[in-house]
Amino acid sequence: xxxxxxxxxxxxxxxxxxxxxxxxxxxxxxxxxxxxxxxxxxxxxxxxxxxxxxxxxxxxxxxxxxxxxxxxxxxxxxxxxxxxxxxxxxxxxxxxxxxxxxxxxxxxxxxxxxxxxxxxxxxxxxxxxxxxxxxxxxxxxxxxxxxxxxxxxxxxxxxxxxxxxxxxxxxxxxxxxxxxxxxxxxxxxxxxxxxxxxxxxxxxxxxxxxxxxxxxxxxxxxxxxxxxxxxxxxxxxxxxxxxxxxxxxxxxxxxxxxxxxxxxxxxxxxxxxxxxxxxxxxxxxxxxxxxxxxxxxxxxxxxxxxxxxxxxxxxxxxxxxxxxxxxxxxxxxxxxxxxxxxxxxxxxxxxxxxxxxxxxxxxxxxxxxxxxxxxxxxxxxxxxxxxxxxxxxxxxxxxxxxxxxxxxxxxxxxxxxxxxxxxxxxxxxxxxxxxxxxxxxxxxxxxxxxxxxxxxxxxxxxxx
Amino acid sequence: xxxxxxxxxxxxxxxxxxxxxxxxxxxxxxxxxxxxxxxxxxxxxxxxxxxxxxxxxxxxxxxxxxxxxxxxxxxxxxxxxxxxxxxxxxxxxxxxxxxxxxxxxxxxxxxxxxxxxxxxxxxxxxxxxxxxxxxxxxxxxxxxxxxxxxxxxxxxxxxxxxxxxxxxxxxxxxxxxxxxxxxxxxxxxxxxxxxxxxxxxxxxxxxxxxxxxxxxxxxxxxxxxxxxxxxxxxxxxxxxxxxxxxxxxxxxxxxxxxxxxxxxxxxxxxxxxxxxxxxxxxxxxxxxxxxxxxxxxxxxxxxxxxxxxxxxxxxxxxxxxxxxxxxxxxxxxxxxxxxxxxxxxxxxxxxxxxxxxxxxxxxxxxxxxxxxxxxxxxxxxxxxxxxxxxxxxxxxxxxxxxxxxxxxxxxxxxxxxxxxxxxxxxxxxxxxxxxxxxxxxxxxxxxxxxxxxxxxxxxxxxxxxxxxxxxx
Numbered sequence: 044x045x046x047x048x049x050x051x052x053x054x055x056x057x058x059x060x061x062x063x064x065x066x067x068x069x070x071x072x073x074x075x076x077x078x079x080x081x082x083x084x085x086x087x088x089x090x091x092x093x094x095x096x097x098x099x100x101x102x103x104x105x106x107x108x109x110x111x112x113x114x115x116x117x118x119x120x121x122x123x124x125x126x127x128x129x130x131x132x133x134x135x136x137x138x139x140x141x142x143x144x145x146x147x148x149x150x151x152x153x154x155x156x157x158x159x160x161x162x163x164x165x166x167x168x169x170x171x172x173x174x175x176x177x178x179x180x181x182x183x184x185x186x187x188x189x190x191x192x193x194x195x196x197x198x199x200x201x202x203x204x205x206x207x208x209x210x211x212x213x214x215x216x217x218x219x220x221x222x223x224x225x226x227x228x229x230x231x232x233x234x235x236x237x238x239x240x241x242x243x244x245x246x247x248x249x250x251x252x253x254x255x256x257x258x259x260x261x262x263x264x265x266x267x268x269x270x271x272x273x274x275x276x277x278x279x280x281x282x283x284x285x286x287x288x289x290x291x292x293x294x295x296x297x298x299x300x301x302x303x304x305x306x307x308x309x310x311x312x313x314x315x316x317x318x319x320x321x322x323x324x325x326x327x328x329x330x331x332x333x334x335x336x337x338x339x340x341x342x343x344x345x346x347x348x349x350x351x352x353x354x355x356x357x358x359x360x361x362x363x364x365x366x367x368x369x370x371x372x373x374x375x376x377x378x379x380x381x382x383x384x385x386x387x388x389x390x391x392x393x394x395x396x397x398x399x400x401x402x403x404x405x406x407x408x409x410x411x412x413x414x415x416x417x418x419x420x421x422x423x424x425x426x427x428x429x430x431x432x433x434x435x436x437x438x439x440x441x442x443x444x445x446x447x448x449x450x451x452x453x454x455x456x457x458x459x460x461x462x463x464x465x466x467x468x469x470x471x472x473x474x475x476x477x478x479x480x481x482x483x484x485x486x487x488x489x490x491x492x493x494x495x496x497x498x499x500x501x502x503x504x505x506x507x
Numbered sequence: 508x509x510x511x512x513x514x515x516x517x518x519x520x521x522x523x524x525x526x527x528x529x530x531x532x533x534x535x536x537x538x539x540x541x542x543x544x545x546x547x548x549x550x551x552x553x554x555x556x557x558x559x560x561x562x563x564x565x566x567x568x569x570x571x572x573x574x575x576x577x578x579x580x581x582x583x584x585x586x587x588x589x590x591x592x593x594x595x596x597x598x599x600x601x602x603x604x605x606x607x608x609x610x611x612x613x614x615x616x617x618x619x620x621x622x623x624x625x626x627x628x629x630x631x632x633x634x635x636x637x638x639x640x641x642x643x644x645x646x647x648x649x650x651x652x653x654x655x656x657x658x659x660x661x662x663x664x665x666x667x668x669x670x671x672x673x674x675x676x677x678x679x680x681x682x683x684x685x686x687x688x689x690x691x692x693x694x695x696x697x698x699x700x701x702x703x704x705x706x707x708x709x710x711x712x713x714x715x716x717x718x719x720x721x722x723x724x725x726x727x728x729x730x731x732x733x734x735x736x737x738x739x740x741x742x743x744x745x746x747x748x749x750x751x752x753x754x755x756x757x758x759x760x761x762x763x764x765x766x767x768x769x770x771x772x773x774x775x776x777x778x779x780x781x782x783x784x785x786x787x788x789x790x791x792x793x794x795x796x797x798x799x800x801x802x803x804x805x806x807x808x809x810x811x812x813x814x815x816x817x818x819x820x821x822x823x824x825x826x827x828x829x830x831x832x833x834x835x836x837x838x839x840x841x842x843x844x845x846x847x848x849x850x851x852x853x854x855x856x857x858x859x860x861x862x863x864x865x866x867x868x869x870x871x872x873x874x875x876x877x878x879x880x881x882x883x884x885x886x887x888x889x890x891x892x893x894x895x896x897x898x899x900x901x902x903x904x905x906x907x908x909x910x911x912x913x914x915x916x917x918x919x920x921x922x923x924x925x926x927x928x929x930x931x932x933x934x935x936x937x938x939x940x941x942x943x944x945x946x947x948x949x950x951x952x953x954x955x956x957x958x959x960x961x962x963x964x965x966x967x968x969x970x971x972x973x974x975x976x977x978x979x
Contacts, residue, residue, distance in 0.1 A: 077822070140824055141822060141824070233730075233731070234728075234731055247730075248730060248733075250730070250825070252823075260787045260788065261787075262787075262938060262941050262942060262943060263938075263940065263941035263942075264786075264787050264938070264940075264941060265912060265939045265940045265941070266713075266809070266811045266813065266836055266838060266912075266940075267696075267710075267711060267713065267838055267910065267911045267912025267913050268696065268697055268804070268910070268911045268912050268935050268939065269787065269804075269911070269935065270711075270804065270809035270811055270836075270838045270911060271755070271793070271794040271795070271798075271800075271803030271804045271807060271809040271838075271911070272780060272789045272790065272793065272794070272800055272803060272804060273787055273789070273790055273793065274754075274755060274790040274793040275755060275793075275811055275812055277747075277812035277814075277815050277833070278747065278751050278753070278755060278810075278811075278812055279753055280744075281743070281744035281745075281747040281748055281812070281815075282744075282748045282752075282753040284740075284741065284744040284745075285741075285744050285745040285748040288741050289745065290741070290742055290745035290746070290860070290861070291737075292734070292737060292738060292741060317735065318735060324723050324724075324727050324732065324736055325723070326735045326736065327735065327736055327737040329737075330734070330735065330736065330737045330738075331734040331735070332734070337734075337735050340734030340735060341731070341732075341733065341734050341735060344734060346729070346733035346734045347741075348729050348733060348738050348740075348741070348827060349738055349740030349741050349744070349817060349818070349828075350729065350740075350818050350823045350824070350825065350826070350827075350828065351740070351816075351817060351818030351819055351820040351823040351828065352740045352744070352815055352816065352817045352818065352820065352831070353814075353815065353816055353820030353821075354812060354814060354815045355812070355813050355814025355815065355834065356814050357814040357815060357816030357820075357832065357834065358816075359542070359605060359871065360715075360813045360814040360834040360869070360871055361542075361604055361605065361607075361813065361814075361940050361941070362604075362713070362715070362813060362836060362940055363813065363940045363941050364811055364813075365812070365813065365814065368815070369820070370740070371818065371820065371823040373729060373825065375729065375730055375733045375734075397753075443730065443731075444730045444731045444732070444733060444734070445728060445729075445730025445731050446730050468728075468731050468732070469727075471725060471726075471727075472728045472731075473726065473728050473824045473825050473826045474725050474726040474727070474728075474824070474826050475725065476725070
């Protein structure tokens, strides 16, 4: 068997419906980590779906309770071929965001995969079930091709809390470093630069969420009898927000901005082009930090968002001065930026402007930003393998615009991290109508088949 | 029988546990939410099964009119014609705002009247069922005592007030003869000082509109698209910050009234606004700088964000929201260019670079549009009602040029062309339009006393209001 034969077998797997069946089965499990009632589904995903699949591949699986109270279960599966062989660590997450069942377009729904043209709809198709389904299938194909051997050991970590910020994952990795001794980390999540362009990235922007809230009094008061006498919290909070980020999305606090973009990162980014593909939303060129290219804004800069804002009863407004208002705020930041500066800086800023009564509360554990220099040996190895399989120049991102718990692997476990994303930007990840593209999924199977085959060519690896 | 007999009889009914409380309890139990289309049958039931028999028992002829607008609440007109020279028009509204079930303290049911100390809770107690119930009780006491009123009386009970009184103006214009009267006396809204009664000679207008920013079809992942896609919540926050400053001052001149006149200023010099027990603390640095509390509420305009939403506030996700909406309201006094609020505000936003934010009249259940109205403070009818109240209290009764809230006075001002005077029987801490709406039992009792006195005096030849005085 050869590298080409592996790729061909994966094409058969896809074309014969094997991939559809594996993924449809996984999408049907409502493993939403954001709603407590779905918790049994997380266990079901690991116990009934992933464990048996990996057992067939000779993995021994163990499900660990999350070290953090309320955190979700974590599956660790190991396949050992030899002490002298290199070890691959891989990762996926079996949980998904809420279904938002009633918000999907007619004819499609979150928990039953449906095909329409090139699109396969379903919650988790893009994030992340489709992606780890591709990778596990590629490992299987490589093993079949080498007569039941991969040529390396594998440790796989499948968590089920990623969509709630991967609680406990860092602690778990810290406590179980021995389980995860490896030479390289390869996994898949997030989107390609665009659907057509195979992509590799070596880190991610970090994420930090916090709530700005203003609670002025108990209850609403008639806006006629009291209008003019009672401060309106919606008005005040809108003002507070407008002093942090301007009407064109520019962050106004220096403390919330990253260091200037380095030349090497700027250079890597300059080969990238975001948006402009079918299904992509139209980019707002005037939005964000002035003077940056759109690609620099996503891959090289911090962003501040209002994810949600509420005052009063928006669904049934009544004629009353509302008592409180809150805004769910959200920052994405690049490597080198310390999110722990955010709240003190915003606090000081708001106090200086008289917004002392606006409260700031961190919403959950932040995710640190990571980045691996594109000229590192493992990075070059991956770029070469993927380029051969793709037959064209691939997109190399110093980091993803989105966020991953990659600091667990890059910082805590100290592994070179290689991410090969199989989704695309307009996949409606985290929103109704989530989907993957059939064409991208088929191409992704080829890329991963080649990459996991090449990992078995031990003498060509940049092993230390 | 004397004035005092009538008042005593009214109070005896009030104090009877089977009396006023039971009447009101039955009325509160009808969930007449006019902002909920499913409650239209309840609005009919309120008029046909409670108001009509109550008025007919007092010798009023009743007719229930369908609202000229489909799906809007019916209107009852009760008429007792004694062949007198003077015809007085009264008013109440049987509808309420939404119950907001589940949001009340101690999980009180909004539709079950509950007395806790001096506070009597229930949706529609303050606004307006207890108030028109007081009028009915007063009329009954006067009729029992005197066997006639001594004047002709018409009484409107509409069921769409909380929905902007939609259709009332059209109905009254169409049936002008049926609704015609010489002067108007009714109760709604709060007195400004819980301790003392006051008359209210008009109302602020209210216009609800939405600021809508709809940038694209759906949400997009904030990591993949953050920095590339404009965030409607951020833009709308900035846009609103150009309309009203951080201390509540309106920044758009076209949304402001003309300067306050000396007459109004004088009327308001002895009017104060204090918060009452359980009421909210007043923010004195809020609103137009340099105005007194009373001037802010009774003589100036206010801009509110009633509600605002972007994204999924209750379950936020990591996506750039596609849309943001602020449900806003302007309360305005007589003289404001209310007809051009939408274009004037849109022009302001356009000029500030926020042309993508669209101003639209509200379409929701609270889509209020009330004109501002005011009876001149020196009108004979205003002076006559004040004197009638003072005969009961024995002390000066204050008048405010208009209420802070809004009501359909323009129907009486513009369509019927009659002077109108309100004697509000609620207080400002009543949580009207919010959970925990209530009346003060003691204040309602005092109100019943005052209203009974007014109806007595209207029909007493010694004190009656004479139209020729008006003509002079």
